[in-house]
Amino acid sequence: MTRQAPASGTSVTSKVLALLEAFTPEAADLSLSELARRSGVSLATAHRRAAELVEWGALERDAAGRYRIGLRLWEVASLAPRGLGLRDAAMPFLEDLYEVTHENVQLAVREGLEVVFVERIAGRDAVPVWTRVGGRFALHATGVGLVLLAHAPAAVQEEVLGAPLHSYTPKTVCDPARLRRTLADVRKHGYSVSDGQVTVDALSVGAPVFTPDGTVAAVSLVVRADSAQPGALAPLVMAAARGICRSLAGGPSRVFPAGRTRL
């Protein structure tokens, strides 16, 4: 999973942001020297800026003095319309999907060439999946990813289809021509099926959440592949997706303002 490179340049803004992006799921708490090294600033600069970030609450320190992302940053970030704003509008429909299936229910958006998972509800007995709320995944393999890719601008599709496609299982579609036909099917039928393409034992059915500005999110159910009936799941997922569309259209505009400017 690639991340965008840090904003180039030496502006102080970019250095502050470099400090924040030093944190990853694999490195969620950092010593000062790790923080300085990962963000590419001097120890003195990291120390001074980290102290300011701690004072504000963007970072916190644990008992051992290690830095981690602070609750205050999470509070501010919860205002992201494509994060918790979307999640709030979608939650009743996700809960309904969960109620009637007790499987994995997922909500995701596209950010650049990847999927970002915004919400996940899972039953205790549901098939294990790799996703983490706030985590990323490739577009070409998951149910939500296939939906988001099928409805992405042509330039995004070409960039994905033009690069090597990672094979997660023997069933992952890695041939560009075949993937192109799969995406056409997703658009034609209104839903995607990812059968054993991420993990061999899981099947995912995804559907698009669209607004007048295009497809802004995707919702999916992930179930055990051996007992899955995609034809029965598809209407369920599509109905939930349409409910979320309606909720977004009817809600206050600030919950999900029209338009997107970033890929």
Next chain:
Amino acid sequence: MTRQAPASGTSVTSKVLALLEAFTPEAADLSLSELARRSGVSLATAHRRAAELVEWGALERDAAGRYRIGLRLWEVASLAPRGLGLRDAAMPFLEDLYEVTHENVQLAVREGLEVVFVERIAGRDAVPVWTRVGGRFALHATGVGLVLLAHAPAAVQEEVLGAPLHSYTPKTVCDPARLRRTLADVRKHGYSVSDGQVTVDALSVGAPVFTPDGTVAAVSLVVRADSAQPGALAPLVMAAARGICRSLAGGPSRVFPAGRTRL
């Protein structure tokens, strides 16, 4: 609901943070001039810094050119151990609580003198509540708030008890001496009951999530006050809270590192 004042001083870090904290639930999208005014910087400075924040993804612009919090900031912030980290550890137990009750299930932490809601699951027919994930509330009224206050450091309790206590309903406990007795009961019995103290039709039962470092969170059920049986709900909520404790103790240390340094 007060928020801390912006980090004082004129450092660029504080100006960057002032730009982020210009966004609130009531003002989740802002024009450039609103952004400059609310963050206390010049229009030119706001323009330059906002462009850098948009480039990185901390802010996004909608079709009308208004700024809002970006998905990338939400992704980084999802690494906050007291945000999604805690939520991930707690989610299976919250889902179990929801499964067996179909009521409102809430997870919250204390930040300074307020409650911050980290997760909420609600049935369609559950009693309406005011809480929003990422939102704040006073400590002295809600089920989770009473738990977090009862187990807070003495200095925090004195500060809350020494200030005027807002009355949300005629049943809100606003007398410091009575609130002190309530908090003693919460510690003694291991759970809190907020009966009509936030909205007259809702009753909440809360229980603490503790680690060797103290009480780090609280979990609650919110049900209709008229049919509520707090004595039956308490063991359910307490058992869920204990499950979360166990999950936190057994999980990888980076999910919820020991200790807290901020009040």
